[in-house]
Amino acid sequence: xxxxxxxxxxxxxxxxxxxxxxxxxxxxxxxxxxxxxxxxxxxxxxxxxxxxxxxxxxxxxxxxxxxxxxxxxxxxxxxxxxxxxxxxxxxxxxxxxxx
Amino acid sequence: xxxxxxxxxxxxxxxxxxxxxxxxxxxxxxxxxxxxxxxxxxxxxxxxxxxxxxxxxxxxxxxxxxxxxxxxxxxxxxxxxxxxxxxxxxxxxxxxxxxxxxxxxxxxxxxxxxxxxxxxxxxxxxxxxxxxxxxxxxxxxxxxxxxxxxxxxxxxxxxxxxxxxxxxxxxxxxxxxxxxxxxxxxxxxxxxxxxxxxxxxxxxxxxxxxxxxxx
Numbered sequence: 001x002x003x004x005x006x007x008x009x010x011x012x013x014x015x016x017x018x019x020x021x022x023x024x025x026x027x028x029x030x031x032x033x034x035x036x037x038x039x040x041x042x043x044x045x046x047x048x049x050x051x052x053x054x055x056x057x058x059x060x061x062x063x064x065x066x067x068x069x070x071x072x073x074x075x076x077x078x079x080x081x082x083x084x085x086x087x088x089x090x091x092x093x094x095x096x097x098x099x
Numbered sequence: 100x101x102x103x104x105x106x107x108x109x110x111x112x113x114x115x116x117x118x119x120x121x122x123x124x125x126x127x128x129x130x131x132x133x134x135x136x137x138x139x140x141x142x143x144x145x146x147x148x149x150x151x152x153x154x155x156x157x158x159x160x161x162x163x164x165x166x167x168x169x170x171x172x173x174x175x176x177x178x179x180x181x182x183x184x185x186x187x188x189x190x191x192x193x194x195x196x197x198x199x200x201x202x203x204x205x206x207x208x209x210x211x212x213x214x215x216x217x218x219x220x221x222x223x224x225x226x227x228x229x230x231x232x233x234x235x236x237x238x239x240x241x242x243x244x245x246x247x248x249x250x251x252x253x254x255x256x257x258x259x260x261x262x263x264x265x266x267x268x269x270x271x272x273x274x275x276x277x278x279x280x281x282x283x284x285x286x287x288x289x290x291x292x293x294x295x296x297x298x299x300x301x302x303x304x305x306x307x308x309x310x311x312x313x314x
Binding site: 002003004005006007008009011012013014015016017018019020022023024026028029031032033035036039042043046047049050053054055056058059061062063065066067068069070071072073074076077078079080081083089 | 100103107110111114115117118123126127130133134141145146148149152153156157160161164165168169171172174187190191194198199202205206270271275276279280283284287288291295297298299301302305306308
């Protein structure tokens with residue numbers, strides 16, 4: 001019974017992250033919503049790890065967090081570099097590559 | 100159970116706040132609250148090491164990076180030209196329905212109604228697994244049983260609920276995660292070091308370019 005609650009909670013968090021990515025126009029806030037989605041997946045991993053009695057789920061969460069940290073570092077570097085060239089982080093206004 | 104409800108509601112509310120606030124710094128603070136409530140959810144699930152790593156890595160390093168960038172770019176309250184052509188409610192319902200459908204099928208097919216794989220096995224099998232997989236000696240098992248259920252509880256007379264509780268307690272311990280990390284998951288562990296080096300090189304090479312004129 002408890003597992004179903006965690007699954008619903010993870011699904012809710014993930015959809016809130018999806019809404020954030022689609023609705024907001026600020027690149028940094030989009031990034032933060034991607035982190036919400038990653039956290040929802042982590043929650044599901046740990047919930048199933050408890051359900052099945054296997055600690056491998058928690059080790060996988062460890063790796064997901066590492067990859068998320070690396071991705072945030074590179075993504076923010078890209079955003080800063082884009083800001084230097086375009087003076088804005090609004091994704092609607094960054095369209096110099098648009099054909 | 101009560102921890103799940105408290106931390107779950109806080110997590111959902113702060114996630115909605117991340118999406119809804121205009122000022123990026125307010126969104127970042129709401130995201131920090133989300134990460135802390137996520138750590139609370141991990142503790143409710145008995146994953147203590149993962150909860151600590153969550154606070155250290157996410158709330159301690161990633162959010163600091165976000166706040167530095169927000170403050171360096173000096174954004175302030177932007178006017179988001181958002182919510183123009185997108186109906187958030189429709190997307191929300193659609194994505195949530197798809198996710199819950201997938202999860203419902205998973206639960207119906209693969210998870211036992213009595214509560215999972217641990218409870219289906221007998222006590223002896225579980226104790227043997229604790230000795231083999233978790234590398235616990237007899238004294239370790241006896242010590243953990245006494246910690247959880249009081250002195251004088253004999254290992255062979257545990258009920259299935261107590262044995263499940265024992266496994267849940269042993270599962271989230273740091274020694275267990277460390278053992279797995281260097282035995283079963285040693286290859287991903289080494290690959291992770293490459294990922295971190297690649298991120299480092301990528302960040303330095305991106306940041307060191309000269310700004311070009313906007314086309």
